[in-house]
Amino acid sequence: MRSGFINFFGRPNAGKSTLLNFLLGEKLAIVSPKVQTTRHRIKGILTTADYQLVFSDTPGIIDPKYSLHKRMMEAVRTALEDADLALLLVDVASDLSESDSIFSQLKLTAPAWVLVTQSDKVKAADVEKAIQFFQGKSYAQKVLSVSAQRKSDKDVLLREIAAALPEGPLYFPADEISDAQTRFFASELIREKIFELTSEEIPYHTTVMVREFQEKTTLTKIVADIIVHRESQKAILLGERGAMIKKLGTAARESIEEFIARKVFLELFVKVRPKWRESELFLDEYGY
Ligand SMILES: Nc1nc2c(ncn2[C@@H]2O[C@H](COP(=O)(O)OP(=O)(O)O)[C@@H](O)[C@H]2O)c(=O)[nH]1
Numbered sequence: 001m002r003s004g005f006i007n008f009f010g011r012p013n014a015g016k017s018t019l020l021n022f023l024l025g026e027k028l029a030i031v032s033p034k035v036q037t038t039r040h041r042i043k044g045i046l047t048t049a050d051y052q053l054v055f056s057d058t059p060g061i062i063d064p065k066y067s068l069h070k071r072m073m074e075a076v077r078t079a080l081e082d083a084d085l086a087l088l089l090v091d092v093a094s095d096l097s098e099s100d101s102i103f104s105q106l107k108l109t110a111p112a113w114v115l116v117t118q119s120d121k122v123k124a125a126d127v128e129k130a131i132q133f134f135q136g137k138s139y140a141q142k143v144l145s146v147s148a149q150r151k152s153d154k155d156v157l158l159r160e161i162a163a164a165l166p167e168g169p170l171y172f173p174a175d176e177i178s179d180a181q182t183r184f185f186a187s188e189l190i191r192e193k194i195f196e197l198t199s200e201e202i203p204y205h206t207t208v209m210v211r212e213f214q215e216k217t218t219l220t221k222i223v224a225d226i227i228v229h230r231e232s233q234k235a236i237l238l239g240e241r242g243a244m245i246k247k248l249g250t251a252a253r254e255s256i257e258e259f260i261a262r263k264v265f266l267e268l269f270v271k272v273r274p275k276w277r278e279s280e281l282f283l284d285e286y287g288y
């Protein structure tokens, strides 16, 4: 049995969360075209007869501007420390030298591969150019490309990764797909809908906390708070006669029902906590 921890690193929008979902065949991490969607380190576990791969999605690497960012970058740092293999992701259509400069500053303790992502977006020759760019860089033991839209890429990549890992124990029970609890995924799916349905600063000023999570006989009851900075943001999230919160609630409930394969009763409240992103106390409370 080969096993180990494979941790993803890269700029915002490199495709880390999408890759996690793609490799697991399960929607564990929320994804959006907006940057900085991922705030936590999320583990996804894939176990077969031959291997156990424990993948970690991480927040995109940025310059921290407030305490929430600092905690996000702390999650990146701890992920650097316990990787057996670091996958350095870079969007093929992005500024490659920007990622190069970040990769060369990472304090890598494990072998690292560069993974050129979203290869379906450009011509094969441009994928090749990106691969060439990273080949020979001191941090890159290997350079590969991948598209999360090409199913065949998945088996190739999984095989390569498994072969690079040492013989090891089962770190998690074979049927476990994540170390996080279902209530965490519920809060993430609500947050994903906020990223989808609102704009500008609102997704970034918002967090979600599940207050109640009860498995009843016929359904799961979930009560969650949506936390914002300002009254004006609360008004937008509620919408005209509650239209926005209703839309949000329906969309989130449907996603959670799909995720847990159960009927869900979801109740949402919007609360104002000025500057929660800068308060160590609130960050503790909200699970960052
Ligand atoms: N065309 C294409 N788009 C992708 C691919 N992987 C990710 N994306 C898109 O890129 C955006 C950012 O992806 P995400 O996984 O959230 O990036 P992260 O910030 O690194 O976690 C999303 O809009 C994804 O749908 C891919 O392989 N092909």
Ligand SMILES: [Mg+2]
Residues within 6 Å of the ligand: 016, 017, 018, 030, 031, 037, 038, 057, 058, 059, 060
């Ligand atoms: Mg992400």
